[in-house]
Amino acid sequence: MRTNIESLDWNAGNLIRSRDKDGRKTVDDVFDESTLKNIQQLFHRGVISTLENIIATGKEANLFRAKTLDGRNRAVKIYRQNTATFRKLEKYISGDPRFKSVGNNPRERVFTWAQKEYKNLHSMRASGAKVPEPFHVHKNIVVMQYMGWRFRPYPTIKELTPEEPETFLGLILDSIKAYRSAGISHGDLSEYNILNIREKPCIIDVGQAVPKEHPLYDELHRRDMNNMHKYWKKYIRELKLEDLK
Ligand SMILES: Nc1ncnc2c1ncn2[C@@H]1O[C@H](COP(=O)(O)OP(=O)(O)OP(=O)(O)O)[C@@H](O)[C@H]1O
Ligand SMILES: [Mg+2]
Incomplete structure (x- = not known):
């Protein structure tokens, strides 16, 4: 059952206590034991000071709005540490030379995935592509x-x-x-992963993006451009796939 998580006290010191008070089951639906610990560590490191509200719940990740000590908003993407997540991510990690020596343990694989999203955000942003600025990755x-x-x-x-x-x-x-010139394929580009920020785009969800060396590099980009064509031709009748260059 999804829980009274709105009523939890998300402050650093109270997260664990709330769990004890409210009973393990409710919070466990959202956070497993190790995730709770990892969030606590982010609090202790001073990366964030509160979790404010849940933004989205997905199959592989939950997203929260958080606040820093000085009151700035942050998006916090927390990957689920289960085998389903790990399986889905597998084909994007193997073949990526940046992550050659990752462990076999599913949990470590999910950590690698978070690292991958963080690095992809960095590289894409450095290339000039509009993506959220990455601040921190932990587990x-x-x-x-x-x-x-x-x-x-x-x-x-x-x-x-x-x-x-x-x-x-x-x-x-x-x-x-911009990100193509840096040798990156997004790999899940669609109308679901582009935000409309006052009529300016911001591309999100870059965990699966792969570099040139990856065997899926071309195929993923082709699929992305097909998705773009399918979406945009509804609004731009004469649009051809070849125009999306
Ligand atoms: N940086 C951000 N700031 C604000 N909202 C965000 C941010 N990143 C993601 N979101 C919100 O969270 C939702 C899910 O994010 P994202 O697509 O990265 O996660 P996901 O779990 O991989 O999703 P899915 O599997 O549904 O594609 C987005 O549709 C968006 O509404
Ligand atoms: Mg998404």
Whole structure:
């Protein structure tokens, strides 16, 4: 059963105590024991001081809005440490020369995955692509720039169609060109992973992105561009796949 997690006290010192008080079961649905510990460690390191609200719950990860000690918002992506997550990630990790010596243990694999998302955010951002700024990675947790209002993330382009499709698509292509020039394929680019921030794009969900050396590099990019074409031709009738260069 999903829980009264809204009513939990997310402050550093109280997270564990709340769990004890409210009973193990409720919180365990959201955080396993080791994740709770990892969050505590982020509190202790001063990376974040509170978890504010849940932004999204997915199959592989949960997203929270958090606050730093000085009151800035952060997005905190917490990967689930289960075999389903680990299986899904596997094909994107093996073949990536950046992560050659990762352990076989599923939990360590998920840590590697978080590292991968963090590094991908860095490289894509360094290339000039519009992605959230990465701040910290620890075990199964990635802390990054929060893109949203107080209680709600900015909409995806699936939720809020851009007002001027040609202009918006042009901006996305600038970002794609940027990360391609750095030798990266996103690997899950779709209307679900592009935010519409006051008519400017921000690309998210980059855990599966792979570098040039990876065997899936070309195939993933081809799939991404097909997804883009399928979405954008609804708004730009004459758009051809070849135009998305
Ligand atoms: N940096 C961010 N700032 C604000 N909201 C974010 C941020 N990153 C992600 N989100 C929100 O969380 C949702 C899920 O994020 P993301 O796509 O990275 O996770 P996911 O678990 O891989 O999702 P899925 O498996 O559904 O693609 C996004 O649709 C968006 O609403
Ligand atoms: Mg997503």
